[in-house]
Amino acid sequence: MKAVVLLSGGIDSSTTLALALRQGFNACALSVDYGQRHRQELEAAKRIARSLGASLHRIVSLDLRAFGASALTADLPVPKGRDAALMSSEIPSTYVPARNTILLSLALAWAEVLESGDVFIGANAVDYSGYPDCRPEYLEQFERLANLATKAGVEKRVCYRIHAPLLRSTKAEIIRIGTEAGVDFSLTRSCYDPSPQGLACGACDACILRRRGFEGAGIPDPTRYA
Amino acid sequence: MKAVVLLSGGIDSSTTLALALRQGFNACALSVDYGQRHRQELEAAKRIARSLGASLHRIVSLDLRAFGASALTADLPVPKGRDAALMSSEIPSTYVPARNTILLSLALAWAEVLESGDVFIGANAVDYSGYPDCRPEYLEQFERLANLATKAGVEKRVCYRIHAPLLRSTKAEIIRIGTEAGVDFSLTRSCYDPSPQGLACGACDACILRRRGFEGAGIPDPTRYA
Numbered sequence A, B: 001m002k003a004v005v006l007l008s009g010g011i012d013s014s015t016t017l018a019l020a021l022r023q024g025f026n027a028c029a030l031s032v033d034y035g036q037r038h039r040q041e042l043e044a045a046k047r048i049a050r051s052l053g054a055s056l057h058r059i060v061s062l063d064l065r066a067f068g069a070s071a072l073t074a075d076l077p078v079p080k081g082r083d084a085a086l087m088s089s090e091i092p093s094t095y096v097p098a099r100n101t102i103l104l105s106l107a108l109a110w111a112e113v114l115e116s117g118d119v120f121i122g123a124n125a126v127d128y129s130g131y132p133d134c135r136p137e138y139l140e141q142f143e144r145l146a147n148l149a150t151k152a153g154v155e156k157r158v159c160y161r162i163h164a165p166l167l168r169s170t171k172a173e174i175i176r177i178g179t180e181a182g183v184d185f186s187l188t189r190s191c192y193d194p195s196p197q198g199l200a201c202g203a204c205d206a207c208i209l210r211r212r213g214f215e216g217a218g219i220p221d222p223t224r225y226a
Helices: A011-022 A040-052 A084-089 A099-114 A136-149 A171-180 A205-217 B011-022 B040-052 B084-089 B099-114 B136-149 B171-180 B205-217
Strands: A002-006 A026-033 A056-061 A118-120 A161-163 B002-006 B026-033 B056-061 B118-120 B161-163
Touching: A002 A011, A002 A099, A011 A026, A011 A040, A011 A118, A011 A171, A026 A040, A026 A099, A040 A056, A099 A118, A099 A136, A099 B099, A099 B136, A136 A161, A136 B099, A136 B136, A171 A205, B002 B011, B002 B099, B011 B026, B011 B040, B011 B118, B011 B171, B026 B040, B026 B099, B040 B056, B099 B118, B099 B136, B136 B161, B171 B205
Parallel strands: A002 A026, A002 A118, A026 A056, A118 A161, B002 B026, B002 B118, B026 B056, B118 B161
Antiparallel strands: none
16 A cells, blocks of 8 residues: 655654555655755655665655745754753744645645555654644644545545654654664754755754754764764 | 735636735735646736736746646646536546645745735635535635644634635626626636647636636626637
């Protein structure tokens, strides 16, 4: 059975891909080039899709910079050195408006074409509690929408399901799960502000969460920091 | 107050833009270049946005051809000469998977950036009853999703509303409403398969509905047919 797996090239989506494959799905990985400044993510996604054995990997281009207003797609400074309490209570400027809604709608379109009802997303409600579109109630609502939105759903040929297997896991747990499922984390990229050589900054929210995750998991961190 | 108005360049979305302006909204028109073969739509959208007085018009590029499977984006023949009963009972091959979900998610992203809660779409459940994502229950579900999906919605700074003012109108009614609201329909394009010179084929579903709409409205059809 086919499943569409959203793959950004970071820890969570790579682990999600490994879990979809382990559940026996014929995993079709989908990455979106939405003008992110960390384009090394897309290169990481390609390496991970190949290394884990996704049966297809498609990259869809969508230029969100037309809308402005996010550090990930515009030329605003990436916040550095924030503490965990702030990270989890405040929606950061790296928030991309409606990002998961856009990503899930693209995944849904491809799933419909593939006649698959299963969409996997590495959404996480623990470390990213500040992102509204990472919450369980949001994902449940999208699942209901998917079944109303599509020819296959309306004709009851397919029942759409949004799988977010890491929704309630901490970063340390995800790193343990991913390691057991065969993810080579040296291939993944998390940094919001990497050097041109691909070295992680070590100070943005994503680097801080990643580093603490490896520490918490008791697994050596393969990341090359600047 | 700002509103995002999805504008394809056809009769329904042009009339919707005119209605949003007439309701006093500062209308920000959004067109999506999703690899449609009738690119003349986008040129029509530009002319209409200018002619009606949209305060902004943005075109976002998204290449859906990566997913295949639709006559509007791939190289399949466009169905011609279908009768009305068939048109309204069968989902046509011109169906674009998850199209309105993708369009609404992009509109939502821009609305969030603009700090607007109002999104207008020219969805119609009468002539396009075969499209699942043109039904009232689908649009209500998207509205619920929008309020869960976004920073502004969650923080209750904005209450999102999806406006589909033409949802229950016939094509003839839409043409009358649009004419009263000042739409110059000679600027709009509906044909799924226009000639390189921009002449409408007269035989695809969109041309048939358009022609009958003008007949039903008792308004001269300004379309140039091949």
